[in-house]
Amino acid sequence: MAMDWMRQVKLSSSQEGNMAGTHKITMLGTGFIGMFYTMTLHGQRGRDRVHVVYSRREEKARDFAQKWGIPRWTTNVAEAINDPETDVIVIGLPNDQHREAVRIAAQAGKAVLCTKPLGRNSAEAKEMLDTVERAGVFHGYLEDLVYTPKTLKSLESVRQGAIGKILWARSRETHPGPHSAWFWDIEQAGGGAIIDMGCHCIEIIRSFIGKENRPIEVVCWADTLVHPVEAEDHGIGLIRFKSGAVGQFEVSWAFRGGMDVRDEVAGTEGTIWLNHFLRTGFEMFTAAGPRGYVAEKAEGETGWVFPVGDEVHELGYQHMFTDMFDALDSGTEPRETFYDGYVVNAIIDACYRSSKSKRWEPVELAVWREGAPAEGIRVPATMADEGHVLIKQERMADGRTKLILKERDSGRIVERFTE
């Protein structure tokens, strides 16, 4: 049992000597996500601070600024972005307002970090990508779930080969529905549960299956089963990648029991199961009624409940902002850029097309940047002897080994026992 802390340290490279910079931030949006972002930035003795906050509504802007000790607030987006003291813009606005905020921020020459999804569709996302790249500003895609400590450690294990070649990744996010009205409005949001949560799942899947592994085609079911809205409240999609691997996402706005956020990854040499919310080693039975906050989108306040210790940490917000600001300070790219946001939108577009055409649809990517095509999954067949291909080998209870073989010429499948 080696304590192997040196490898751990490399996992946490951001933890070495990084006092380079401190940043003043413009926060756009005071909703749930703006609050989570600010909690993360101000928490745990951090050195970066929100300096200006924008909300469309004066009351919300002022209250938010007061609650979080933010020096300035405004109801004017451009004024917030162009504040002379801030160098980083964090966009936590409804989906239909991302494009304009990105445009102003790029014009201001400031670093811009945008919440998920990047756009309502890939055309919007591509436009934003082009905007920041033309302006030459730092851009980060705030996909927090790729940054959960469990996911980061899993990805490192996958990179090291711990589970072999990836065959399949399932990512699931379901809960009883979002809190703000705009999510339910297909015009503002660009879709329903798939655009809202499928974007998380897809980027988790890409991270495990490999970002260099081009998504080829998708098939998707989307339906509105429970709510009186136009947008889908359920969606399931399969994504086939160039290597042959398959990603599977499941989203729902009608799940009962809390917020279900789980990933499963199967490789030729292993398996990873992650549970980010409902079963994380914290279990409480309470007969005593309402007693404070359990966890985001928890259902019920008595009986067995499953809280999460520190949500902003478990959901990846902390490691996400550390990566973003460290990348900014060191002049490198963060793990998630607008290009990633664009690829996610392109996959979602194909999903919506498939849910209507009822067939597999190609993922259309005007730009594919990730270098070499991934090698395929299938390994060359192992020959048991000149005439037989090995299918499976297993040790029997009586000590013998059983081989399941295919005769090379006839294709016939036979068993053979060896001592």
Added chain:
Amino acid sequence: MAMDWMRQVKLSSSQEGNMAGTHKITMLGTGFIGMFYTMTLHGQRGRDRVHVVYSRREEKARDFAQKWGIPRWTTNVAEAINDPETDVIVIGLPNDQHREAVRIAAQAGKAVLCTKPLGRNSAEAKEMLDTVERAGVFHGYLEDLVYTPKTLKSLESVRQGAIGKILWARSRETHPGPHSAWFWDIEQAGGGAIIDMGCHCIEIIRSFIGKENRPIEVVCWADTLVHPVEAEDHGIGLIRFKSGAVGQFEVSWAFRGGMDVRDEVAGTEGTIWLNHFLRTGFEMFTAAGPRGYVAEKAEGETGWVFPVGDEVHELGYQHMFTDMFDALDSGTEPRETFYDGYVVNAIIDACYRSSKSKRWEPVELAVWREGAPAEGIRVPATMADEGHVLIKQERMADGRTKLILKERDSGRIVERFTE
């Protein structure tokens, strides 16, 4: 906390005064499944006994008979079936031999219980169904996973409305591949992982979503990612039912870590999660090396292992045979008949078609017997007031209630707060 044992008793109706009959059984097949069936029938002070066993190979027939205290053995199928003392035929043979065994058994006028899948395809299954019905013999489809104690209790809860209307059911069975050569031979088996394990998943899904709920169409991905065989070693399928509910099956012959057998069911009022194998409350760490049997298809013999207490019980064999013989004794139908086996085969046929056509394919059922069409899932919209449909309602931290509403005329989505 009511102890409510009377309801429990009704759940176990078979447990009341059922000494009606005892049966002598012809067991066809001495492989893994014949062994599991015999262990179940002879175990726990049961009153029904295997009286004749058939295997194609003399040595296996003789050894099996001796091991399990079975009076007679033979290498002749017809002789086994026509044994004058047995009244029940249990078919535990490779898939391509089911049809002939059913034919002889029906001719003999004996009760016939056939292992899963019923046929290699729905044409074969339909022929077997017609054969037993024309002969008027008792027929049971040995789909054990519908009978696990957890599944039975879950189904009873669903029937009682505990989780509302069913929206989605996921059933997953994956392991590192079957033990006998014939499974890998597409000709004998009729397919790969989907025909082998998808048949379990599909019947579990039908049981949860409702057997009266007609399967309409499927979309399916199947691929051979790891093994040098023609049959698929991976498959994922979506099944849309008349009510709008969706079933999802996942099968693999390349899973690492043991045998993963899990079901998840989502309803409008609740959720059910079942884990039949890898996390059942039995966890062992062992540094000591090979020490006996852990569980079917367990991987590894040191480190953390997750055995199952009593496999024939946990996998449903015991409750399955109790249902079969109790039904036979009482002149009723068992929970699973050849008709169910036929429906399963028809769904699998559509899956194989879809995996080639790359689109949703209709489930073709020459006969649909289950009465009234299921009512749809969508409930009539709730009006918040004359002009607004209610989308969502939630209590805020400050004690107010937030309503997310759709304006009936404009379709616009708005928020409103009430004290």
Added chain:
Amino acid sequence: MAMDWMRQVKLSSSQEGNMAGTHKITMLGTGFIGMFYTMTLHGQRGRDRVHVVYSRREEKARDFAQKWGIPRWTTNVAEAINDPETDVIVIGLPNDQHREAVRIAAQAGKAVLCTKPLGRNSAEAKEMLDTVERAGVFHGYLEDLVYTPKTLKSLESVRQGAIGKILWARSRETHPGPHSAWFWDIEQAGGGAIIDMGCHCIEIIRSFIGKENRPIEVVCWADTLVHPVEAEDHGIGLIRFKSGAVGQFEVSWAFRGGMDVRDEVAGTEGTIWLNHFLRTGFEMFTAAGPRGYVAEKAEGETGWVFPVGDEVHELGYQHMFTDMFDALDSGTEPRETFYDGYVVNAIIDACYRSSKSKRWEPVELAVWREGAPAEGIRVPATMADEGHVLIKQERMADGRTKLILKERDSGRIVERFTE
């Protein structure tokens, strides 16, 4: 991954050719335990049947007989026991009635199976043991939790050395309190939570630590924290065995959240964790209100609930009666005899003494039958070289091996690194 079914078969030796006998049973008691016993005996196509049932109250006896299809009922204990057709007496009566029932059964020369605890104290237990041994009748101690499928498989693993020498075993049973009045009456029951549930825990501990391993002394805390009764509603005890191993039991009649039945075993080579009730792979969230029976002593009917699939199976009743009747048929001893019941009572007596004396108390056993004393746990020290004893060895991240050593002469503890 060997399927190793032959070993599995040996684990289930009772499953081979055991049609020897069938039995007619006198059931004494119609309470919760009588009901569970009868459900088990009549369930799953069993061949043994309850033929006469006794209850003190005519109405209960008659209703019970009718519900379970039992031909005869009576309110006279002696008449029930002496029924000419029954050969086995099952005692499911309050603790203070065991002795008299055993006396009459022994006189009748019938096999006698007594529920737990055997006596209210070791004097009573010893008297019952002497009674059945003098009469030469078959006797079994109905300690079901030693027979749960998980426990049986664990014990087999321990026997095979999978977790090395046993150092510690924790057994815990807690719930919100028993259902019948007599449990709460110290006179009828002989104690509180310790006599009620500690007897289970102690026999589970003995089974893991080894029945040949003599219990030497105990220390015990008992208190009445919540209920207005004389008997303790909480108890924790430590039992030191001859080998040095320690058992730990925890019982409570005030646990909230359901019935918590868990065992943990630590050995020099491994660990076993068993959860028999609250986390067995069956999880349900229900918002829909009261919908049938969840599990024995479950709390709450909405929210997350954790049912058990088939309680009589999971609690060991089925394997217990199979062992009892198979032993009776084959003329051998069952796993649990009255002698075991006596040892358990002797340990409990010492616990009650300790809870008053506030010190470790010896376990007083008039008879100790289990053969050879267990060998101690401590292994001879490993010498790293002539002058050093090895304390610990571990591989470092840099590839070197670190040894923690004790200098034989000085006793000084040092580190040394090897390549």
Added chain:
Amino acid sequence: MAMDWMRQVKLSSSQEGNMAGTHKITMLGTGFIGMFYTMTLHGQRGRDRVHVVYSRREEKARDFAQKWGIPRWTTNVAEAINDPETDVIVIGLPNDQHREAVRIAAQAGKAVLCTKPLGRNSAEAKEMLDTVERAGVFHGYLEDLVYTPKTLKSLESVRQGAIGKILWARSRETHPGPHSAWFWDIEQAGGGAIIDMGCHCIEIIRSFIGKENRPIEVVCWADTLVHPVEAEDHGIGLIRFKSGAVGQFEVSWAFRGGMDVRDEVAGTEGTIWLNHFLRTGFEMFTAAGPRGYVAEKAEGETGWVFPVGDEVHELGYQHMFTDMFDALDSGTEPRETFYDGYVVNAIIDACYRSSKSKRWEPVELAVWREGAPAEGIRVPATMADEGHVLIKQERMADGRTKLILKERDSGRIVERFTE
């Protein structure tokens, strides 16, 4: 389902506007704990930095400084402490060196934060407490496990009454033994597994049962079962508090399977179960061999492994230092002070006495500071009517309610049913 974020905010009060100060730190010790502390302080964009590091060995001091970007290193303790630029001393040295370091730090008038246990015994701890109090310097006791996010949220729930009055708390920490030689040396460490890990458990127990709840007496078993050392490698202790509540700790240096860190708390209205290491929602099966660090004291590198996402976070280091520095900045007391360390040592002293005397031993506290005595657990008996005390009430399956009652005069226990 209220999102109730305002309460969450109050839970994280440290997250509001706390840019008050930044600190330069002297780190004493470069072992495992010094590394973990430094990782925490330098991680996640923190604003406090280690400025000087001390190790007895030049090579270690220099390497550590280089690895973590620390400007200065020294092999002289006094020089490290008296560095003119640092204002906070963090002691991460072997137990026998705490006292001297505290003395020098107090003399220097600097804030001093000392790792656990405070002293090797309560006399040493008292001396350190007196030293810092006389010098009037800020002092914090670095008991990280009280600060895990799960523990902090649990404690808040307990404070709010979610599980009622606390009856029992179990805290367990076991693993295969510490990494450094000095832990195994009773002279340097002051004891074995109890002083090493029992100190964690005891403070967790105190936190749940209430720091105002005076520990009265203990009983403890300690033994050296596996290793050739003088210090105990196993210990179990029971601590009785003034309210009647009982704490239970379990420690072992011979646990197999990884690091087992779990807490269980039982209250009159609920239950809390925390698992900090082996089952936190991160599960991996790997057949591929050694591939990087799994988690502290993980065993085995193939098979099922259970990593922890971000160890310094999950183990509480991050929230601990946030509390310490926030308290320092705001002129308040941190959650854990030297007084807490002293109480823990006093309880451990009593445990060691008890393990020798084999009886309950009083906890000797020269100073007891926590104000009002805790109220007892027992509630006044509820009268069912004039003559009966209510013991238990439960709803029956047939809709009636069953009361278990004690007759006030006779003490007889009876059942009564009401419609």
